[in-house]
Every structure is written in structure tokens, then in C-alpha cells.
Amino acid sequence: MDKALTKLGSTWISKKAKAEISHITDDLSSLSNTVEEKAKLFINKLKGKTQKALPDLLREYNIPPGLFPRNITCYEFDASKGKLIVYLSSPCEVCFKDSSIVRYANRVKGTLSKGKLSVTDGMKTKVLVWVKVTSVAVESYKSDKVWFTTTGVKKSRPKDAYEMPRDAIKVEEF
Template sequence: MGRSEINCVLIIYDKKSAYDALADFNFPQGLLPKGALGYELDQSTGRFKAFLNGSCSFSLEGSYDLKYKSTISGYISQNKLTALTGISVKILFLWLNIIEVGRDGDDLYFSVGIASASFPIDNFYECPQCGCGLNCGSQQVRKFRFNPFVSSS
């Protein structure tokens, strides 16, 4: 009989929240909507999954419609999220997957492959809420300052 090989992957299940894990890699908590249930992280590869309580969608200041699936995954390293799945943005009439997020000083940039946009990091200090984004209840939480998506060329 042949010998089988077992590959072990270290997955972190600790008391930290998904928001704390983002902070460990120099990202603000507002990249995820309120209500993240937890996360998995393979520290050797940076492969991660964040779990929400179902799918989620909202608009930010009427400028961007965002959709989150119940599981968001990709690779995380200091100042960079790559190979993302589970987050999409509506640009004009098309839904495009956000595939990369990076931090450059006080700005975050978001890439959908063919286009990218940058935003001041202070737009992401607060988590949006499913259904109403940052404009929940009778009070507006804050204005979302943005730069339009531009060609990545």
C-alpha cells in the first residue's frame, strides 16, 4: 500500500474580529460592512476568508452600488488585498468584481481590472451597513468623498 501525505494548513480561529484582522495589515475596518461574523487566515500564504451574515448590498452617496457575498476571499498582506472574490461594484450599467485593494499612504485604491479608483482612507473608518450604507436612519452618517473610476493605463 502506498503512503499518503497530509498537508497541514494553519487556519487562525481566535477571538479577533475580521475588523481586527484588517487592522493587522494596515487596513481600516470600513472595508467590510457591519456584522462580519468571523474570518479564516492562513498565515503562511495570506489566504483569507471573511464571513458575513448573508449577502449584502448598499449605495454610497448614490455614486456607487456595492454588493458583498456572504463569503469574501482573497490574499492579504501588508497594505494589499489581491485575488479578491465576493465584492462587486456597479459602474454605469455593469457589475464588476473588485479584484484588488491597496493602501498607499492615506489613500486606498480599488481595482476592477480594467479601471481603478482611489479614495481617502478616512472614508473607511466607519463600517457601512447593509441596505443603507452610511446613510442609515434619519441622520446622514457622513459624506463619502470619491474620485471616479479611471482607466488603469
């Protein structure tokens, strides 16, 4: 009986230890990414390169400025290729004014062009179940709709729901 209890106890402790080590590893990875990105921003500032706020960049490309949460860590934008990478401290989700929910990974990648963020990776939305967002588009400056394209489905949502960046809620997994 003692052997069985000892074995059961050691198995339980082992599982708990593995879970805690996994959490610590994730936290260290997130910290490392944050430090790396902050270092890049610092170096760019030393070089005299200043970066506009992400909402201003999105507005310039006719994308609603509140598409990404307020609490992003930083972002990179290569204007020559249109490559946009947005960094967040952890996976998170935002509930917008129209009750739509968008979930973000630690890093969201996409190609930014006038009125469209395409080839996205790291973004999901809830349509009965969580589905990957492949692009976000606004047809024209006068349009009052934002089109979210998911795997095979195109869904319109009111543009004004994405006008202001909102705070995100941390989630355990993307």
C-alpha cells in the first residue's frame, strides 16, 4: 500500500513539476522576445529612426486603428514589402463593441496594403468556433464595413466597432 501511494504521489509531483517548468519556459520566452524587440526600438531611436504609433500606421493604410489591442509590445513594418509584425506580451483576446471577439497570438504577421491586411498569421475570430483570420479588408475610405476573411468564409462587421484600440484580456493559449 505504501509503495502504491509513493508511486502515485511521485507521479502527481512529476506532472505538477513539468507543468510549472513549461510555464516558466513560456514566460522566459516571452520575456526574451520582449527584451529583443525593445532593444530593436532603442537602437532605432539611437539611429534617429522614430516609429509612428500602430493605430496611426493602420489609419494611413485605411485599416481601422483599433484592429489590434492597445497593449501591444511593439511592431515592425517593412514599407518596401508591406510586411507587418505585431508583438504582444502573451496570447490575448479582445471583445469589440459589436460583440465580436478576436484572439491574437504573441506575434501576428501579415502583409499591409491600402485597405487590406492579408496573409495574416496569429489572428483568430469566433464564428461559432475559433477560426483563423486570413485577411482583414476595408473596400474604400467611405465604407462602413470591415471584411474578415476566414478559412473559406467572408464576414462583414461594422467598421466603427474597430475605431478605438481596446485593452486585451490574457488567455492561456492561442
